[in-house]
Structures are given as structure tokens and as C-alpha cells.
Amino acid sequence: MLARHQDPIAAIATAPGRGAVGIVRVSSPQDLTPLVLALCGRTLKAREATYLPFRAANGEAIDHGLALLFPAPHSYTGEHVLELQAHGGPVVLQLLLARCLEAGATADALKHVRLAEPGEFTQRAFLNGKLDLAQAEAVADLIDASTEAAARSASRALAGALSAEVTTLRDALIKLRMLVEATLDFPEEEIDFLQQADALGQLQRLADQLDAVLDRTRQGALLREGIKVVLAGQPNVGKSSLLNALAGAELAIVTPIPGTTRDKVSQTIQIEGVPLHISDTAGLRETEDEVERIGVARSWDAIADADVVLFLHDLTRLGQADYEAEDGLINARLAGIDASRILQVFNKADAGAPHALPADAITLSAKTGDGLAALRQRLLQQVGWHATPEGQFIARERHVQALKRTREHLALAHQLVTQAVPALDLLAEELRLAHDALGEITGSFSADDLLGVIFSSFCIGK
Numbered sequence: 001m002l003a004r005h006q007d008p009i010a011a012i013a014t015a016p017g018r019g020a021v022g023i024v025r026v027s028s029p030q031d032l033t034p035l036v037l038a039l040c041g042r043t044l045k046a047r048e049a050t051y052l053p054f055r056a057a058n059g060e061a062i063d064h065g066l067a068l069l070f071p072a073p074h075s076y077t078g079e080h081v082l083e084l085q086a087h088g089g090p091v092v093l094q095l096l097l098a099r100c101l102e103a104g105a106t107a108d109a110l111k112h113v114r115l116a117e118p119g120e121f122t123q124r125a126f127l128n129g130k131l132d133l134a135q136a137e138a139v140a141d142l143i144d145a146s147t148e149a150a151a152r153s154a155s156r157a158l159a160g161a162l163s164a165e166v167t168t169l170r171d172a173l174i175k176l177r178m179l180v181e182a183t184l185d186f187p188e189e190e191i192d193f194l195q196q197a198d199a200l201g202q203l204q205r206l207a208d209q210l211d212a213v214l215d216r217t218r219q220g221a222l223l224r225e226g227i228k229v230v231l232a233g234q235p236n237v238g239k240s241s242l243l244n245a246l247a248g249a250e251l252a253i254v255t256p257i258p259g260t261t262r263d264k265v266s267q268t269i270q271i272e273g274v275p276l277h278i279s280d281t282a283g284l285r286e287t288e289d290e291v292e293r294i295g296v297a298r299s300w301d302a303i304a305d306a307d308v309v310l311f312l313h314d315l316t317r318l319g320q321a322d323y324e325a326e327d328g329l330i331n332a333r334l335a336g337i338d339a340s341r342i343l344q345v346f347n348k349a350d351a352g353a354p355h356a357l358p359a360d361a362i363t364l365s366a367k368t369g370d371g372l373a374a375l376r377q378r379l380l381q382q383v384g385w386h387a388t389p390e391g392q393f394i395a396r397e398r399h400v401q402a403l404k405r406t407r408e409h410l411a412l413a414h415q416l417v418t419q420a421v422p423a424l425d426l427l428a429e430e431l432r433l434a435h436d437a438l439g440e441i442t443g444s445f446s447a448d449d450l451l452g453v454i455f456s457s458f459c460i461g462k
Contacts, residue, residue, distance in 0.1 A: 004114075005127060008032075010100040011116035012093045013461035019088030024096045025461060026082040026104075026113065027075070027121055035113070036069060036082060038103035044069040054084060054096055057103075062095050063087055077121050078128030119458025123451065126443060133443025133454070134162045134399070140458050141224055141394045149273020150223045154394040161393040162220070165213045166441050169406075172206045173438065177431045184424050200417050207410050214403045219385065220395030226268065226275030227383050230302045233312035234326050235283025238347040241366035242312065243267065243280040246376075271376045274385055279306075284330050300333075308382050309334070309342045310375075315363075316348050318355050343382065345375065402440045409434035 008028035014021070026035060036044055040052050049068050053061035065086040075081040084100075086092055097115075104113025119140070126136045138157035145151035157163075179197050231239040247267045265280040279302050282295030303309050311334065317323040334342060344358055350365040357363065362378055364371025380386075413430040416422055443451075 005120075005124060008035075008104055008113040009116035009120055010097060010104070010113050011121070011461040012097055013083070013121075014088060014093070015459075016090065018090065022086055022088035022090075022093040023461075024084045024086070024093060024100060025116075025121065026100055027077045027079045027116075027124060028113070029072070029079050032069065032080045032082050035100065035103050036067070038106075039082075039084070039099060040067050046071050047074070049085075054086065054099070056095075056099060062099060063092050073128070073130075076130065077124040078130045079124060116460060117456070118460050119455030119462060122458060122462055123455040126451075132160075132163050133451075134166070134441055135160060136443075137396060137454060138162075138394055139462065141396075143459065143462065145394075146226070146268060146275045147223070147270040147273045149270075149392070150275065150394060153220060153223050153392045157220070157393040157395070162217070162395060162399070163442050165216070165393075166438060169206065169210055169213060170435070170438055170444075172202070172209065173431065173435050176202050176206065177428065177435060180424060180428050180431060184428065200414075203410065203414055203417060207407065207414065210403065210407055210410065214400070214407065216393070217395040217399050217403055219387075220393050221397050221400050222274055222383060222385055223392060224394050224396060226277050227379065228305065228307045229276050229278045229310060229379065230299075230306040230308070231278065231280050231310050231312060232284060232299065232303055232330075234314070234323070234330070235285055237283070237312040237314040238366045239280050239283070239312055240265070242310070242345075242347065242364075243278060245366045245369060245372055246276075246278060271380060272385070272387065274380060276379065285326060303334075303337065307341065308379060309337065310345045311342055313344065313346045314348055315346050315355065316351050318346075340382075343378065399441050402437050405437040406434045409437065 006029055008026065008030060010024065010026040013023040013025040026032065028035075033043065036042075039054055040050070041055055042052070044050055044067055046069055049066045051064070051066055053064050054067075056062050063086040065084060068083045068085070070076070070081040070083075072078060072080045084096055086096055101113050101115070122131070122136050122139050125131045126133060131139070135158055138154050142151060142154035142158060145154050176199065179199060179202070231242055233239055243265065247269055266277060268275050268277050270276065281299035281302055284296060284299060311330070313327065314323070344361045346355075346357055346361055346363045347366055349363045349370060350368050362371065362375055364375055366372075409430045413427055413434070416427040416430065
């Protein structure tokens with residue numbers, strides 16, 4: 001993708017399907033005047049919408065609409081950008097796009113105009129310094145946001161909230177690196193110099209700042225990724241009823257017949273703006289039914305991939321030997337999963353008799369709704385969610401991992417500083433590695449293959 005970033009590109013920038021308005025976008029490092037004359041029949045004033053016919057090669061009007069020209073560098077991509085706003089029919093937009101490609105191919109002053117790849121307009125904005133990498137990712141996150149809180153947080157990240165946090169950390173790290181590397185030039189005075197400059201104190205303050213940013217970034221990643229929650233347990237313990245109660249809709253079929261749910265039923269809801277991807281699975285049991293057996297196998301796959309597993313129990317059947325035996329078999333198989341991911345939930349509190357339950361157990365009634373509020377809060381606590389008072393920004397798991405690597409290198413640097421005779425060359429290297437890991441977030445230190453992966457996940461036209 002990077003090798004062709006000098007080519008003029010074109011794409012439909014609005015979503016597929018019919019709409020009132022559709023946009024075709026062209027971006028080019030070269031002057032777009034030949035293309036403008038071919039399509040519009042006249043020159044355009046910069047950043048001024050002009051109503052006119054969009055012309056085919058034979059001069060006939062393909063459509064009438066607004067044309068806008070954004071000369072470089074004052075555009076989204078930092079290049080020359082032409083936007084054609086036409087009626088939003090898919091055929092009209094395809095005709096306009098084909099005309100852009102045709103006119104670009106025949107214009108002597110332009111290189112061959114080609115179709116844009118996914119995310120290529122935003123990638124050019126990044127390459128031309130209009131956005132850093134964290135802001136570019138926030139563009140896609142804003143488009144894909146599944147909750148209002150996620151959309152607001154993505155907007156903050158696009159405005160540079162995450163980037164500002166990283167820049168503050170980077171500046172403090174650069175200051176510390178300069179101190180250590182300058183000390184390398186005066187080995188006979190290195191210990192006194194580091195102590196006078198409070199290198200240990202600077203390092204500790206930097207680590208504390210990083211911990212605060214890491215915590216906020218984890219929260220932002222939860223807003224973007226959401227939480228994968230799986231409802232598991234024997235047949236007829238109320239999994240489908242609980243899914244319906246949490247979703248506030250009749251999504252899953254509820255009957256007293258064991259094995260009603262034979263495949264995974266999923267729904268995304270939100271709690272305090274955090275998306276929860278909840279899956280109701282087939283009841284866990286041995287069965288001769290081939291279809292149900294496949295469903296049970298898929299249930300175990302979903303459990304292995306879940307962030308949180310709600311292991312449902314039926315309060316009305318506690319104490320029954322066959323029921324307890326089946327629960328024991330499920331517990332034995334769940335033993336291979338991190339216990340911190342499993343919540344013990346006891347359903348049918350409206351009908352079940354009192355029992356001595358584990359201290360951390362959740363008791364509820366999916367039928368009446370009692371206990372659902374406590375379950376929602378427990379789910380957020382389980383994944384470490386807490387809203388930050390200073391405002392949330394969206395983040396990705398790669399940001400979290402980059403900050404974790406930065407923290408690890410700072411911890412190693414701390415060990416080196418506290419030695420009786422600090423190994424300054426090793427200290428300088430740990431600080432450099434911390435700096436590189438931090439730079440991965442905003443793209444100041446990024447491999448081309450990472451950029452390819454990030455921008456290929458965007459929609460075409462963005």
C-alpha cells in the first residue's frame with residue numbers, strides 16, 4: 001500500500017445503498033485542474049461549493065450536484081481533493097466514479113487515477129502529517145462506535161486526547177534520555193551527576209504518569225472492544241430468559257423443554273456505555289441428538305473465547321442428585337479456564353428455596369428482574385471498568401500493549417538506576433526501548449506492515 005501513495009485515488013465515500021446524497025472523492029498529490037475541467041466543464045474556487053452538471057465524456061450530464069475543491073495542503077488528506085456530491089443512487093455514484101477514473105486516465109497532467117484501497121484517504125492524512133496514527137485509528141473507531149459513550153470517546157481521541165497524553169510522556173522520557181546519555185560522556189562523575197539531577201525521581205514520576213495513562217487506556221479499549229459475555233450452564237437453568245431480560249427483548253426462545261437452544265444466540269447491549277456482547281449457548285449436557293451435540297461443542301468454544309462466563313445454576317433444583325452431578329461435570333471442565341473469568345449466578349430466586357451459597361455468588365430472577373442491576377455492576381467490576389472523571393478517550397488493545405511494554409522497560413531502568421554502580425549503557429538502552437514502544441502509539445515509530453494492517457480495516461472511501 002505504501003509504495004503507491006503518490007498515485008491519484010478515487011472512491012465512493014458514502015455507504016453502499018440508496019440515499020439522498022452520495023459523495024465521490026478524489027485525492028491526488030498532483031494538481032486536479034484537468035480532472036475538474038473534464039467533469040465540471042469549468043474551474044472551481046477553493047473550498048466553495050458550486051452547483052453544476054457532472055459531465056460524461058460526450059458532454060451529457062450524468063447528474064447535477066455540488067463540486068468542492070480543496071487545494072493542498074488544506075484538505076483531509078493534505079493533498080489536492082475533489083469531492084462530488086450527487087444524488088445517492090448506487091448507479092449514479094458508480095457512473096461518477098467510472099467517469100473520474102476515465103478522465104484521470106486521459107489527462108496528460110495527471111498520473112493514472114486508480115481506485116482507493118480501504119482506509120487509503122486516512123492513511124494519506126497520516127503520511128502527510130494531518131493526523132497521527134492514534135487519531136487516524138480514532139476515525140475508524142468513530143465510524144464503528146456501537147454506543148454513545150464510545151462515539152464521544154472516539155471523538156476525543158480524534159481531537160488528540162490520547163496523543164496529548166502520549167506526547168507528555170514522550171517529552172518526559174526524552175528529557176531523561178538526554179540526561180543519561182549526556183552522563184555517558186563523563187563516566188568519572190556519573191553517579192553524582194545522576195543524583196544531582198534526581199534521575200531516580202524523574203524515572204519514578206514518569207512511571208507514575210504512565211500508570212495513570214495505562215489505566216485510562218484500558219478503559220478506552222473496553223469502550224471500543226466491549227466485553228464478550230457467555231451464558232453457560234445446564235439446560236433449563238434460565239440462560240435464554242436472562243439474555244432476554246438483559247437485552248430487554250424476546251431474542252431467544254424460552255420453553256420448559258430441555259435443549260430448546262441449539263446454537264449460539266448473540267446480542268450487544270450496553271452498560272454505562274460499555275458494549276457487552278452477550279451470547280446464549282446450548283445447555284451443557286451429554287446428548288444423542290446430533291444437532292444439539294454440535295451446539296454444545298460450539299458452547300464450549302464460546303466459553304473458551306469469553307471475557308466473562310456466567311455459569312448459571314437453578315435454585316429450584318439445588319440438592320437434586322442428578323442435577324448436582326451434572327453441575328460437577330461442568331465445573332470439572334471449567335477448571336481449565338481462569339477462575340477470575342467465571343461468575344457463579346444462581347437464577348430463579350423468585351421460586352427457589354434459600355440455600356447456603358458461595359460468598360461471591362450472584363442471586364437473581366431473570367423472570368422478575370430482581371438482581372439484574374447487581375449483575376450489571378458486577379460485570380463491569382469483573383473487567384476493571386471505572387469511568388474516569390476527566391473524560392474518556394477511545395483506545396485499542398495495541399495501545400494498551402505498547403504502554404505495557406513501555407512500563408516494563410521503565411521498571412528495568414529503575415532497577416539499573418538503584419544499583420550501587422549504575423550501568424549507564426544498559427540504562428540508556430532501556431530508555432530507548434521504552435521510547436520506541438511509546439512511539440508505536442502515535443506512529444512516530446511504526447513498521448510499514450503495522451500500518452498496512454491498521455488501514456486495511458477501514459472502509460473504502462475513508
